[in-house]
């Protein structure tokens with residue numbers, strides 16, 4: 001068994017305890033890899049205690065501690081400390097988390113080995129699997145971010161072609177489970193088999209680390225849709241989410257079918273300082289931030305301690321604005337206080353005299369070929385996006401508060417005629433959540 005990033009060896013100790021409990025006749029060969037010299041004595045102490053306890057009950061244990069950089073050892077050191085240590089039956093890991101910059105030594109070494117890993121934990125997962133024999137298993141506790149989104153797309157495709165998912169465990173509350181470590185990401189524990197072809201995946205969820213509150217067995221195709229080019233890993237953890245999937249899953253429409261595109265706002269404010277105006281003028285373009293979005297509409301100008309105007313007049317400015325009109329915007333990062341992950345608002349610019357509008361980069365902007373969209377369609381879209389059904393659907397494939405354009409493109413949408421008809425009956429200012437939901441379910445027969 002391999003434990004990369006072993007720390008003080010707590011996972012290996014848990015595995016040994018389990019083996020002694022359920023299969024004491026096994027003999028174990030353990031390899032623990034840890035780079036931090038300060039932890040090695042603790043790791044040694046844990047493994048030695050495991051060996052002593054096991055020997056007392058008749059279980060054979062050999063262990064090896066490798067003080068090395070796990071990534072470097074496997075990507076750049078053909079004769080390194082792990083060169084003869086494979087293949088394994090099991091790799092169990094709680095790997096380090098941290099972005100790997102495109103220019104970093106690790107990232108380049110991984111790329112030379114054909115691995116695209118935007119984060120340390122993804123590198124540990126990919127390399128951990130490469131160390132397994134066929135039929136070997138990986139058990140990993142990691143952030144949920146690899147299950148969707150464009151950054152991990154290539155990693156996901158490769159990972160899912162190497163392993164079959166068997167179990168996915170999620171925690172309902174990220175703050176309660178990892179309160180001490182300050183990990184804000186939702187966390188998953190997965191078990192997967194190299195070269196496996198499991199038809200079913202067990203999904204389980206617990207409120208915190210003490211309880212198991214829900215468990216479901218679903219087909220592998222429900223978790224990763226065979227035709228999905230992005231290979232999102234969809235984790236439908238609760239009955240409410242299943243109801244949303246059942247209601248929306250059959251809806252064939254995607255944003256592209258409405259003739260509408262979504263892009264991130266073009267203005268990165270710290271790169272456009274000379275265009276920013278604290279006090280807007282009639283000639284400028286209104287500059288819209290997430291803080292301008294309140295209750296389904298964009299309130300502008302608004303006192304949010306951000307410049308509210310964008311100076312026009314040169315080519316650079318022209319490239320960062322869009323013609324004034326009606327747009328729907330969705331915050332790219334929702335705050336903890338917001339009940340829904342998707343927070344949409346309508347910019348209804350027609351009544352204002354400004355020639356153009358500038359959307360800041362923390363917004364996703366819905367547009368039609370770079371220009372505004374029909375007002376009724378925009379209002380209908382806003383209700384749809386702000387509904388509880390869409391929120392639940394979104395949570396089945398996204399474990400964080402970030403909303404990427406790729407995520408929005410993966411959402412189901414009703415037909416434009418249905419959306420326009422809903423928009424005609426609604427005010428852009430949103431009513432309470434129950435009323436939004438009832439208007440949406442009635443309008444679309446859900």
Ligand SMILES: C[S@@+](CC[C@H](N)C(=O)[O-])C[C@H]1O[C@@H](n2cnc3c(N)ncnc32)[C@H](O)[C@@H]1O
Nearest residue numbers: 005006007010034035036068069070094095096
């Ligand atoms: C999240 S901690 C987990 C420790 C332990 N597995 C546990 O569950 O308590 C990650 C561990 O990986 C180690 N680590 C970080 N980068 C590493 C690398 N490149 N190679 C090997 N170990 C590394 C850290 O020192 C740390 O002990």
